[in-house]
Amino acid sequence: MQLIDGKATAAAIKAEIAEQVNQIVAKGGKRPHLAAILVGHDGGSETYVANKVKACEVCGFKSSLIRFESDVTEAELLAKVDELNHDADVDGFIVQLPLPPHIDEQTVIEAIDYHKDVDGFHPINVGRMAIGLPCFVSATPKGILELLRRYHIETSGKHCVILGRSNIVGKPMAQLMMQKAYGDSTVTVCHSHTPDIKAECQRADILIAAIGQPAFVTGDMVKEGAVVIDVGTTRVPDASRKRGYRLQGDVDFDGVAPKCSYITPVPGGVGPMTVCMLMANTLLAGQHAVYA
Ligand code: GUN
Secondary structure: OEEOOHHHHHHHHHHHHHHHHHHHHHOOOOOOEEEEEEEOOOHHHHHHHHHHHHHHHHHOOEEEEEEEOOOOOHHHHHHHHHHHHOOOOOOEEEEOOOOOOOOOHHHHHHHOOHHHEOOOOOHHHHHHHHOOOOOOOOHHHHHHHHHHHHOOOOOOOOEEEEEOOOOOOHHHHHHHHHOOOOOOOEEEEEOOOOOOHHHHHHOOOEEEEOOOOOOOEOHHHOOOOEEEEEOOOEEEEOOOOOOOEEEEOOEOHHHHHHHEEEEOOOOOOHHHHHHHHHHHHHHHHHOOOOOO
């Protein structure tokens, strides 16, 4: 079994990005600028956004964090989105999800100019991705593809089983894994109404778990030699930790790892790659490399 080290891979990629930024700035070019909108004080979102701001520093990007209290109106938030759409200094921006229940997430996502949608959540980017056109590919699936590529893991002709059908991970991951230019795999997507998830998982050469159910995937569900990618990051209570919780993936690591050829840990697997691919998308936005 080989551990897929997302933390080290992300650090290497961020160093590559920083080098490119140095070259751009040395030639008199513009330093890429990522803005992030954070609504409220959800612990997970605070951590994710702090990690994104920190990653911008490492990459040599300019970053702006725009905060709103959780009682912000949808109109106020949309006004800020409109302002960022028209701010020539901002190359790309994100609105951290989830948003409070009184705000319609889809309305906000669709208000973002797709040229600056470095999350790749706008329907234009999602649609273009689905038919293999240049677009911003959302960061988590892009990070997983990059891990598979950097570890020279063959995906072509393999059977990939994806647990979860979210717009952020499951659906785009399935689209990318089936496409000839990316995964070139045969793809099965499982969800809460799949009759026999265990049997589906047992057929997987590559198993990608993104359902947000701690330790859902157990050793008996995994084929000998499978590649297991764990997208889950649920906070579970843990009195032995200073913070009072630990991050638990969707995979029971100790039970599953001995059967795998490759496996991602939690933390230190997919998570750091997600932040890193947001940086990669911001660099592309700054270079107008996706959309002229
Ligand atoms: N919430 C959880 N993951 C993400 C992400 O990748 N982007 C944004 N904007 N919000 C998220």
